[in-house]
Amino acid sequence: NIYxxxxxxxxxxxxxxxxxxxxxxxxxxxxxxxxxxxxFTSDYDNLIPFVTLSYANLGKYSFKLAYTxxxxxxxxxxxxxxxxTSDPTSISYGNPNLEPETSNSFELGCNLxxxxxxxxxxxxxxxxxxxxxxxRFINDKNQxxxxxxxxxxxxxxxxxxxxxxxxxxxxxxxxxFNMYYYRVESTVSDFTNDGLNYNISLFFSYKFTDKWGAxxxxxxxxxxxxxxxxxxxxxxxxxx
Numbered sequence: 001n002i003y004x005x006x007x008x009x010x011x012x013x014x015x016x017x018x019x020x021x022x023x024x025x026x027x028x029x030x031x032x033x034x035x036x037x038x039x040f041t042s043d044y045d046n047l048i049p050f051v052t053l054s055y056a057n058l059g060k061y062s063f064k065l066a067y068t069x070x071x072x073x074x075x076x077x078x079x080x081x082x083x084x085t086s087d088p089t090s091i092s093y094g095n096p097n098l099e100p101e102t103s104n105s106f107e108l109g110c111n112l113x114x115x116x117x118x119x120x121x122x123x124x125x126x127x128x129x130x131x132x133x134x135x136r137f138i139n140d141k142n143q144x145x146x147x148x149x150x151x152x153x154x155x156x157x158x159x160x161x162x163x164x165x166x167x168x169x170x171x172x173x174x175x176x177f178n179m180y181y182y183r184v185e186s187t188v189s190d191f192t193n194d195g196l197n198y199n200i201s202l203f204f205s206y207k208f209t210d211k212w213g214a215x216x217x218x219x220x221x222x223x224x225x226x227x228x229x230x231x232x233x234x235x236x237x238x239x240x
Contacts, residue, residue, distance in 0.1 A: 001027070001028045002025060002026070002027050002028075003025070003026045003028075004023055004024065004025045004026075005023060005024045006021070006022075006023045007021050007022060007023070008020070008021035009021060015055055015056055015057060016053075016054070016055055017052075017053070017054040017055075017056070018051075018052070018053055018054075019050075019051065019052045019054075020050075020051045021049070021050055021051075022047060022048055022049040022050060023047075023048050024045070024046070024047050024048075025045070025046045025048065025071065026043070026044075026045050026046075027043060027044055027045075027046075027073065027100070028041075028042075028043045029041065029042040029043065029079065029096075031079065031080065031081075031096060033082075040081065040096040042079075042096055042097065042098075044099055044100065046071050046100065046102065048069045048070070048071055048102075049067075049069055050066070050067065050068045050069065051066070051067050052064055052065070052066040052067075052068075053065045053066070059113055060112075060113055061110065061111060061112050061113065062110070062111045063108075063109065063110050063111075064107075064108070064109045065107070065108050066105075066106070066107045066109070067104070067105070067106055067107075068104075068105045068107070069102060069103070069104050069105070070102070070103045070105060071100050071101070071102055072100060072101040072102075072103070072132075073100045074098040074099075074100065074101075074132055074148070076094075077094060078094050078095065078098055078132060078148045079094045079095065079096050079098060080093070080094040080096075081093055081094055081095070081096050082094070088143070089142075089143060089144060090143065090144040090146075091143050091144070091145055091146075092145070092146040092147065093145075093147055094147065094148060095147055095148045095149060098132060098148060098149070098150060099130060099150050100130075101128050101130060101131055101132055101150075102128065102129070102130060103126050103127065103128040104126065104127055104128075105124060105125075105126040106124060106125050106126075107122055107123070107124040108122065108123050108124070109121065109122035110122070116165050116166070116167065117163065117164040117165040117166050118163075118164050119161070119162070119163050119164075120160075120161070120162045120163075120164075121159070121160070121161050121162075122159060122160050123158070123159040124156075124157070124158065124159070124160075124180075125155075125156070125157045126155070126156045126157075127153070127154065127155045127156075128152075128153060128154050129153050130150040130152075130153070131150070131151075131152035131153055131154045131184065132148055132149070132150055132152070133148070133149065133151050133152040133184070133186070133226055133227045134146060134147070134148050134226065134227075135147065135148070135149060135151065135227060135228060136228060149188075150187075151186055151187055151188045151189075151227070152184050152185065152186055152187060152227055153184070153185050153187060154182065154183065154184040154185070155182070155183045155184075156180045156181070156182050156197075157180060157181050158178065158179050158180020158181060158197075159178075159179065159180070160176065160177065160178040160179075161175075161176070161177050162174065162175065162176040162177070163175045163176075169207065170206060170207045171204075171205070171206055171207075172203075172204070172205045173202075173203060173204045173205070174201075174202070174203040174204075175200070175201070175202050175203075176200065176201045177198075177199075177200045178198065178199050178200075179196065179197070179198040180196075180197055180198075181194070181195075181196055181197075182194060182195060182196070182197045182225050184225060184226060184227055186227050191227045191228065193225050193226065193227060193228070193229070193230070194225065195223065195225045195230065196222070197222055197223070197224060197225065198221075198222045199219065199220065199221040199222060200219070200220050201217070201218065201219040201220075202216075202217070202218050202219075203215070203216070203217045204216050204217075214239075214240070215239075215240055216237065216238065216239045216240075217237065217238055218235065218236070218237035218238075219235060219236060219237070220233070220234075220235040221233060221234055221235070
């Protein structure tokens with residue numbers, strides 16, 4: 001259960017605009033087992049501020065400088081303390097005491113509006129002090145254990161470019177490219193890891209008639225880095 005309240009104040013002068021505000025969120029979590037095992041509860045409060053300064057020439061371009069705090073709650077997979085022993089030599093379980101990740105983001109963005117569509121660019125820096133990381137170790141029963149903890153802090157510095165195109169309401173297309181340098185450090189050990197993360201996505205649609213059309217979407221994501229290693233790159237696509 002999540003309870004939230006929002007407040008935003010906005011003002012402007014000629015082409016300048018300023019928005020300042022925040023939100024308060026209270027999160028209550030409860031988990032129960034079916035067969036009599038004791039469950040767990042968790043709750044936490046977050047006060048999340050934001051501020052945005054903008055400059056716009058309507059229909060031509062706009063700029064913004066923003067600071068935003070974001071909250072990312074752990075999923076049920078991360079919270080569930082049930083021990084998965086389908087492979088007795090390699091077990092895994094969640095951590096019901098996880099707190100949400102709170103990240104701080106600074107961003108400078110520019111939007112250009114053209115007859116064919118729009119071009120959006122941004123550069124940013126983000127950091128998280130209580131990042132949730134999966135980690136692995138060998139326990140006293142010589143089992144390989146995987147679980148989760150608020151044991152990391154990470155930093156991301158990069159930029160993104162996106163393009164949207166539309167022609168006569170028949171053709172629509174888009175592209176988004178994001179690349180950033182990522183560094184993660186453990187707060188409980190000497191582990192560190194870093195690398196270049198990137199992803200690109202493409203979208204295209206064509207309308208044949210008022211009733212028929214075709215579209216395609218695809219994405220490629222490079223390796224994702226964590227405290228003890230990295231995942232492989234992956235891609236997917238669909239046609240309809």
